[in-house]
Amino acid sequence: MTGLYESQRAMRHMRRAAMQRGVVAVLDVGTTKIACLILRFDGPERLREVDGVGPMAGQSSFRVIGAATTRSRGVRFGEISVMNETERAIRTAVQAAQKMANVRVDHVIACFSGAEPRSYGLAGEWDLQDSVVTEQDVARVLAACDVPDLGPGREVLHAQPVNFALDHRTGLGDPRGQIGNRLACDMHLLSVDGSVVQNLLYCIKRCDLELAGIASSAYVSGISSLVEDEQELGAACIDMGGGSTGISIFMKKHMIYADSVRMGGDHVTSDISKGLQIPLAVAEKIKTKHGGIHATSMDDREMIEIGGESGDWEKDRRQISRTELIGIMRPRVEEILEEARARLDAAGFDHLPSQQIVLTGGGSQIPGLDGLAARILGQQVRLGRPLRVQGLPQAATGAAFASAVGLCLFAAHPQDEWWDFEIPSERYPARSLKRAFKWFKDNW
Amino acid sequence: MQSLRPEPRVYERQGRRDPAPTRWQYRMQRLWLTPYFRVLARVGLPVFLISAAVGLYAGDEGRRAALVGSFTELKEKFQNRPEFMVKLVSVDGASSELAEAIRSRLGIKLPLSSFDIDLAAVQARVEELDAVARAELRVRSGGVLQVQITERMPVVLWRVGDRLEMLDEAGHRVAGLAARTDRPDLPLIAGEGADLATGEALELFAAAQPILPRVRGLVRMGERRWDLILDRNQRILLPETDAVAAMERLIALDRAEDLLARDVLSVDLRNDKRPTLRLAPFALNEHRKAMGIDVSGSEL
Numbered sequence: 192m193t194g195l196y197e198s199q200r201a202m203r204h205m206r207r208a209a210m211q212r213g214v215v216a217v218l219d220v221g222t223t224k225i226a227c228l229i230l231r232f233d234g235p236e237r238l239r240e241v242d243g244v245g246p247m248a249g250q251s252s253f254r255v256i257g258a259a260t261t262r263s264r265g266v267r268f269g270e271i272s273v274m275n276e277t278e279r280a281i282r283t284a285v286q287a288a289q290k291m292a293n294v295r296v297d298h299v300i301a302c303f304s305g306a307e308p309r310s311y312g313l314a315g316e317w318d319l320q321d322s323v324v325t326e327q328d329v330a331r332v333l334a335a336c337d338v339p340d341l342g343p344g345r346e347v348l349h350a351q352p353v354n355f356a357l358d359h360r361t362g363l364g365d366p367r368g369q370i371g372n373r374l375a376c377d378m379h380l381l382s383v384d385g386s387v388v389q390n391l392l393y394c395i396k397r398c399d400l401e402l403a404g405i406a407s408s409a410y411v412s413g414i415s416s417l418v419e420d421e422q423e424l425g426a427a428c429i430d431m432g433g434g435s436t437g438i439s440i441f442m443k444k445h446m447i448y449a450d451s452v453r454m455g456g457d458h459v460t461s462d463i464s465k466g467l468q469i470p471l472a473v474a475e476k477i478k479t480k481h482g483g484i485h486a487t488s489m490d491d492r493e494m495i496e497i498g499g500e501s502g503d504w505e506k507d508r509r510q511i512s513r514t515e516l517i518g519i520m521r522p523r524v525e526e527i528l529e530e531a532r533a534r535l536d537a538a539g540f541d542h543l544p545s546q547q548i549v550l551t552g553g554g555s556q557i558p559g560l561d562g563l564a565a566r567i568l569g570q571q572v573r574l575g576r577p578l579r580v581q582g583l584p585q586a587a588t589g590a591a592f593a594s595a596v597g598l599c600l601f602a603a604h605p606q607d608e609w610w611d612f613e614i615p616s617e618r619y620p621a622r623s624l625k626r627a628f629k630w631f632k633d634n635w
Numbered sequence: 636m637q638s639l640r641p642e643p644r645v646y647e648r649q650g651r652r653d654p655a656p657t658r659w660q661y662r663m664q665r666l667w668l669t670p671y672f673r674v675l676a677r678v679g680l681p682v683f684l685i686s687a688a689v690g691l692y693a694g695d696e697g698r699r700a701a702l703v704g705s706f707t708e709l710k711e712k713f714q715n716r717p718e719f720m721v722k723l724v725s726v727d728g729a730s731s732e733l734a735e736a737i738r739s740r741l742g743i744k745l746p747l748s749s750f751d752i753d754l755a756a757v758q759a760r761v762e763e764l765d766a767v768a769r770a771e772l773r774v775r776s777g778g779v780l781q782v783q784i785t786e787r788m789p790v791v792l793w794r795v796g797d798r799l800e801m802l803d804e805a806g807h808r809v810a811g812l813a814a815r816t817d818r819p820d821l822p823l824i825a826g827e828g829a830d831l832a833t834g835e836a837l838e839l840f841a842a843a844q845p846i847l848p849r850v851r852g853l854v855r856m857g858e859r860r861w862d863l864i865l866d867r868n869q870r871i872l873l874p875e876t877d878a879v880a881a882m883e884r885l886i887a888l889d890r891a892e893d894l895l896a897r898d899v900l901s902v903d904l905r906n907d908k909r910p911t912l913r914l915a916p917f918a919l920n921e922h923r924k925a926m927g928i929d930v931s932g933s934e935l
Contacts, residue, residue: 261654261655264655280655282656282661283655283656286656286661286664289664289665289668293668294668295665295669398661399665
């Protein structure tokens with residue numbers, strides 16, 4: 192875990208360097224599409240009121256100057272399964288975005304949806320030496336958190352201090368400088384499968400890019416889709432992607448839980464393909480063009496020619512009604528939502544004061560989904576679209592780009608994570624100074 | 636039942652081409668987007684190529700010579716066009732002998748291109764001639780080199796040893812002279828450094844106008860003062876300063892006393908308070924006799 196800690200720190204430095212250069216790319220590696228946005232940071236925020244863009248999430252400090260999406264290849268369940276195919280897809284997206292921006296990017300911040308994220312709540316306590324909380328005390332209380340056994344081959348993706356408590360006062364955002372005796376902290380830790388991260392790292396390295404940050408797409412789509420009071424009061428974001436459905440719960444502007452269901456829009460497509468015996472590409476088209484959840488009597492009359500290239504007249508003239516299509520789609524969508532409900536229940540979502548659920552992602556565009564989701568997930572369901580950011584093309588403002596836009600916000604204003612805090616002074620490796628001296632002796 | 640919609644479209648699989656760039660395409664595009672590389676390729680590369688081509692071509696001695704040769708040939712061809720050729724020299728404002736001398740002095744072989752004539756040098760050469768005060772040269776249209784001469788006018792003769800020189804007002808030599816009788820109209824000066832004080836000599840001649848028929852010339856004594864020589868070897872010693880005033884006094888004296896007609900060897904005017912006469916020996920004896928002085932023992 193120390194290795195990942197170091198590499199996360201290195202990524203933070205890389206991100207700072209990228210901000211200094213003013214150009215950074217964000218890459219959303221999804222199952223159906225790979226989106227690449229190129230951001231230009233213009234330094235301090237220059238807010239123009241006429242644009243109607245508020246300053247709330249720091250989205251006014253940057254501008255999207257290049258955007259490209261491409262069909263994803265070699266990604267299944269949000270995880271890279273065929274390396275060189277994915278590498279080529281990333282290359283395509285990055286090249287097109289660079290061409291649009293007419294600028295070369297070297298740093299990229301990436302997110303992915305798979306890799307079986309698991310949430311852990313950590314708690315730590317520390318008795319203050321003198322009664323004022325210093326940065327070292329914060330570092331020590333973070334170091335005092337008990338890290339559970341993550342399992343073999345798992346790595347920490349996010350580790351965010353969610354809450355600080357000083358004696359009996361809890362809910363402190365920044366305890367530095369306050370007076371008390373005992374400092375406690377709660378930390379949310381998200382672990383993922385390490386090999387998936389390694390594969391992504393390798394693919395990005397093969398594209399001559401440097402990774403300046405990595406995030407879970409459930410987290411970043413929550414950032415972009417939940418409005419400020421939802422994040423404050425508590426809400427869940429369900430990002431219905433192609434290969435996996437990400438779930439994240441936010442409270443007091445911190446993510447407190449994340450999980451993913453390994454089912455998504457691709458399963459709906461494959462159901463249609465299997466049920467109607469048509470190719471996947473045709474099934475995808477029919478799904479996006481005619482798909483739905485609720486069948487009405489009108490749908491019985493709407494016939495869809497599904498075709499085929501067999502040369503057999505009978506097969507090539509097949510027609511189905513829209514009701515049949517809905518009949519295929521609905522059970523799968525229900526299954527996904529029920530699975531998401533089970534994950535939310537397991538996380539104790541029903542104990543939260545606010546039960547708001549926001550559906551986003553490409554899968555949330557199925558007509559009539561809100562009605563079905565309200566029946567399965569509860570009454571407080573809405574469809575979310577990502578926040579508006581400057582310069583984003585109209586084509587990339589849909590719900591399918593929630594995680595890409597969230598990643599932009601994440602790049603502009605990352606939340607403090609464990610590795611952003613100081614290292615406790617007693618944990619500094621004592622040898623490093625000796626090594627530095629030795630290096631000087633050897634080389635000078 | 637009739638469908639309310641128009642004929643539904645048939646969905647067919649489209650064989651979409653895989654648009655992924657190759658690794659090298661991707662790298663080349665990134666390289667091209669690098670600002671330094673762009674500048675290098677857009678400015679540095681052409682500059683390098685041109686300088687390399689020029690360097691390679693000019694590296695060979697023969698090619699360089701040929702290049703220079705063809706350029707000079709072109710230049711000469713242009714300069715030797717008939718409209719630039721000078722075919723004639725016309726000398727104005729000079730006597731015929733001087734014009735002849737100037738022509739030979741020009742040292743130009745006609746016809747010659749006007750680009751090849753160094754007018755300043757030719758002018759300096761012409762002005763080296765003593766008889767030429769000023770020369771103006773210009774190439775007129777029609778291929779004529781016009782030389783406008785201002786001649787020096789001799790005003791005085793200067794005897795140096797056994798030579799005779801004609802001088803102008805400033806004392807500059809104009810020409811030599813074979814015999815005094817060739818220019819009897821010019822006054823004569825002699826002595827070393829006489830040419831440096833020609834102006835004063837002319838003033839003295841002008842002051843001596845009444846006795847001019849008797850004047851043989853002025854002699855510069857010790858490069859500082861003048862002696863006026865009259866016929867009968869009479870000598871007037873003039874002072875260094877105010878020689879003209881002294882001369883005027885002498886003329887006045889001559890008019891009043893008819894001094895110079897007497898048997899006087901010299902008149903010394905160097906002390907302006909007291910002119911001194913030297914009588915001829917016979918006249919001196921006569922003078923003494925008239926005054927009743929016994930002169931039998933005197934040698935004078």
